[in-house]
Amino acid sequence: xxxxxxxxxxxxxxxxxxxxxxxxxxxxxxxxxxxxxxxxxxxxxxxxxxxxxxxxxxxxxxxxxxxxxxxxxxxxxxxxxxxxxxxxxxxxxxxxxxxxxxxxxxxxxxxxxxxxxxxxxxxxxxxxxxxxxxxxxxxxxxxxxxxxxxxxxxxxxxxxxxxxxxxxxxxxxxxxxxxxxxxxxxxxxxxxxxxxxxxxxxxxxxxxxxxxxxxxxxxxxxxxxxxxxxxxxxxxxxxxxxxxxxxxxxxxxxxxxxxxxxxxxxxxxxxxxx
DNA sequence: ACAATATCCTGCGAGC
DNA sequence: TGCTCGCAGGATATTG
Numbered sequence: 001x002x003x004x005x006x007x008x009x010x011x012x013x014x015x016x017x018x019x020x021x022x023x024x025x026x027x028x029x030x031x032x033x034x035x036x037x038x039x040x041x042x043x044x045x046x047x048x049x050x051x052x053x054x055x056x057x058x059x060x061x062x063x064x065x066x067x068x069x070x071x072x073x074x075x076x077x078x079x080x081x082x083x084x085x086x087x088x089x090x091x092x093x094x095x096x097x098x099x100x101x102x103x104x105x106x107x108x109x110x111x112x113x114x115x116x117x118x119x120x121x122x123x124x125x126x127x128x129x130x131x132x133x134x135x136x137x138x139x140x141x142x143x144x145x146x147x148x149x150x151x152x153x154x155x156x157x158x159x160x161x162x163x164x165x166x167x168x169x170x171x172x173x174x175x176x177x178x179x180x181x182x183x184x185x186x187x188x189x190x191x192x193x194x195x196x197x198x199x200x201x202x203x204x205x206x207x208x209x210x211x212x213x214x215x216x217x218x219x220x221x222x223x224x225x226x227x228x229x230x231x232x233x234x235x236x237x238x239x240x241x242x243x244x245x246x247x248x249x250x251x252x253x254x255x256x257x258x259x260x261x262x263x264x265x266x267x268x269x270x271x272x273x274x
Numbered sequence: 275a276c277a278a279t280a281t282c283c284t285g286c287g288a289g290c
Numbered sequence: 291t292g293c294t295c296g297c298a299g300g301a302t303a304t305t306g
């Protein structure tokens with residue numbers, strides 16, 4: 001599941017490979033992954049564009065192209081955006097193939113087809129749903145303890161749901177939400193309003209620490225995730241609760257449990273997450 | 275405004 | 291062997 005650390009790793013590995021490259025052709029196999037414009041317009045506009053830089057905002061990849069165009073990609077659940085040699089066989093669920101001027105391919109693959117691509121001109125980024133309403137980047141200066149305090153205050157929603165809300169803070173998904181709550185020893189079903197100042201301070205520290213660890217480990221490859229070179233991350237080897245049902249908590253020796261929350265799994269330690 | 279739930283999609287494993 | 295069911299979850303739409 002590409003969350004902030006995974007998308008950041010894709011950004012870095014793609015930057016090394018495709019900045020300076022020009023798109024010379026495109027094959028759209030599954031048109032529905034392209035949100036805008038329509039395939040004919042997309043094809044016409046993308047060809048000849050040079051990749052000038054890549055940045056990340058939350059879980060969105062943003063490719064700055066020549067002529068003031070911007071291509072935005074969201075990998076959602078199973079999306080992969082990788083560079084491949086032209087001779088490499090095309091896997092099932094490959095939806096879009098960009099031909100690059102160095103003879104290689106940039107390929108968008110997504111087994112479950114939740115991922116999507118937008119191509120807009122500069123200034124039209126507000127046409128991309130969700131991008132303009134994202135909360136602050138958790139690993140940057142703009143994210144403060146004051147912002148987190150305001151986000152949880154007087155909220156009856158459960159804290160895990162608040163962490164997953166991209167308007168509050170950008171880039172946290174199910175894996176890192178569970179790991180952050182474990183690290184701060186807070187139970188996922190606590191309401192925002194119930195948190196003490198001390199707990200909010202711990203949560204703030206854990207958000208930064210766990211996400212930074214995820215980036216350092218180049219992401220969590222639990223099922224499909226790979227970076228822009230097709231390589232897996234290693235953070236799955238450092239998970240304390242996510243997908244760890246029955247394992248012994250190293251902090252209190254209780255057994256890790258899974259509960260259902262909002263249609264999602266919430267992994268936690270019933271012994272020390274209060 | 276807020277909080278919870280349904281929806282999209284495919285593959286896999288459990289259970290019968 | 292082959293079927294059904296539940297599960298995986300990011301973001302949006304819908305409901306209360």
